[in-house]
Amino acid sequence: MAAAGLSFDVVSIEKPDDVNVIIGQSHFIKTVEDLHEAMAGVGPHLRFGIAFCEASGACLVRRSGNDGELVPLAVRNAQAIGAGHSFVILLRGGYPVNVLNAVKLVPELCGIFCATANPVDVLLAVTDRGRGVIGVIDGVPPVGVETDEDATDRHNLLRQIGYKL
Secondary structure, three states: OOOOOOEEEEEEOOOOOOOEEEEEEOOOOOHHHHHHHHHHHHOOOOEEEEEEEOOOOOOOEEEEEOOOOHHHHHHHHHHHHOOOOEEEEEEEOOOHHHHHHHHHOOOOOOEEEEEEOOOEEEEEEEOOOOEEEEEEEEOOOOOOOOOHHHHHHHHHHHHHOOOOO
């Protein structure tokens, strides 16, 4: 059997600044429904869109969600990634920390590449068979080391947004 050619691609995730993104991989057509149930089960205040790239059968981008802006945006991002069994969740009205445990408990979930509000680039390997996510670039590189004042600001922020007492 001849070795397949290999190239690389980068897809920048399109999302508004107030939206978080979770990108992962799963393995079964019911993923989109299970992810929807996991997200909705966290709380009715969450707004989200989900898209899942089916890797066999009809090979469709499956979609779900409760936000008319975020569902089609998740679909566009999933189409741009185009990697089998990958999924994109766009989230508004909460943080990934609010939903990650529920998402991780979805039985067919294989892994999560990122969960962030930062700008994200998805790194893809491309062969004759298809595309696969090999990693993500999440945000920007550090520009220094936290000072005592920075640590105080971090502690205050976590308390301000309700994550610490």
